[in-house]
Amino acid sequence: MHVEELDLPFAVTESGDSDAEPLIVLPGGPCRGSEYLGDLAGLDRVRRLLVLHPRGTPQSGGLSRGWWADADDVIALADAMGLDGIDLLAHSAGTRLALAVATRYPGRVRSSALVTPPATWLTGTRHDGDSVVLDTADPAVAEALRSLKQDDPTTEDAFREAFRRQAPATYAHWTEIEQAHASLGVVSLASALAWFTDIPADAPARIRAAPLRQTLVVGGSHDYLTGIRPVADYATTLGARLSMIDGCGHYPWVEQPEIFLRIIANWLSSVSPPRI
Numbered sequence: 487m488h489v490e491e492l493d494l495p496f497a498v499t500e501s502g503d504s505d506a507e508p509l510i511v512l513p514g515g516p517c518r519g520s521e522y523l524g525d526l527a528g529l530d531r532v533r534r535l536l537v538l539h540p541r542g543t544p545q546s547g548g549l550s551r552g553w554w555a556d557a558d559d560v561i562a563l564a565d566a567m568g569l570d571g572i573d574l575l576a577h578s579a580g581t582r583l584a585l586a587v588a589t590r591y592p593g594r595v596r597s598s599a600l601v602t603p604p605a606t607w608l609t610g611t612r613h614d615g616d617s618v619v620l621d622t623a624d625p626a627v628a629e630a631l632r633s634l635k636q637d638d639p640t641t642e643d644a645f646r647e648a649f650r651r652q653a654p655a656t657y658a659h660w661t662e663i664e665q666a667h668a669s670l671g672v673v674s675l676a677s678a679l680a681w682f683t684d685i686p687a688d689a690p691a692r693i694r695a696a697p698l699r700q701t702l703v704v705g706g707s708h709d710y711l712t713g714i715r716p717v718a719d720y721a722t723t724l725g726a727r728l729s730m731i732d733g734c735g736h737y738p739w740v741e742q743p744e745i746f747l748r749i750i751a752n753w754l755s756s757v758s759p760p761r762i
Contacts, residue, residue, distance in 0.1 A: 502530035514578025522671035542677030630655035
């Protein structure tokens with residue numbers, strides 16, 4: 487089955503060998519246009535990547551029903567593709583969706599790789615992003631940090647401008663590579679707000695209590711957005727393996743591509759084979 491043959495209320499794109507084992511990919515943002523994922527440092531040479539564009543992304547349109555309810559869409563994709571046990575890779579805000587799937591459909595998720603996840607909402611650990619050393623001598627980085635702490639955009643134009651302004655503080659370094667990457671993927675205030683609607687008050691507790699199967703958490707030593715200790719506590723709370731990448735911010739496949747690819751490829755090779 488190829489994704490262009492599917493009749494689903496959201497978009498899916500695929501890359502890689504069609505005969506390879508599928509890996510469902512969930513972008514962050516929330517609801518950011520998935521161009522920013524690229525090929526995930528060549529991960530499409532390891533697995534067949536099925537990128538689900540959540541409702542509210544430019545490719546799918548509409549608005550999310552909230553990341554808890556949108557777990558149904560991940561299962562709808564798996565069912566349409568004839569997949570029983572599924573492997574997930576999620577980035578940033580998309581990790582909430584991955585956890586919702588694993589919690590609500592525990593028999594369906596074989597493994598999850600959660601990349602630079604926001605963590606304080608699940609663990610209650612104090613955000614320690616200010617302990618991350620960034621190049622504040624660079625005016626763009628200093629302005630990005632100021633914006634992250636002070637700006638609260640309320641219009642679409644202001645939201646997109648703040649996202650652009652804050653980008654330099656989301657990487658370990660702000661070189662031409664990071665600057666080019668930061669321009670990829672459209673964001674929307676309406677979509678971001680919808681992502682957090684109708685989330686059950688007990689969702690964090692249900693996730694913490696869920697018998698999650700094989701889970702990997704990938705963090706960055708210079709990720710101001712997530713901090714360091716919250717990510718470590720998040721992995722412990724989930725019973726997950728933790729891999730922290732040095733010299734890396736929020737986008738490890740861009741900043742440390744070889745290390746990122748090795749970590750994910752090794753992880754995928756270690757998870758249990760598909761159930762027949």
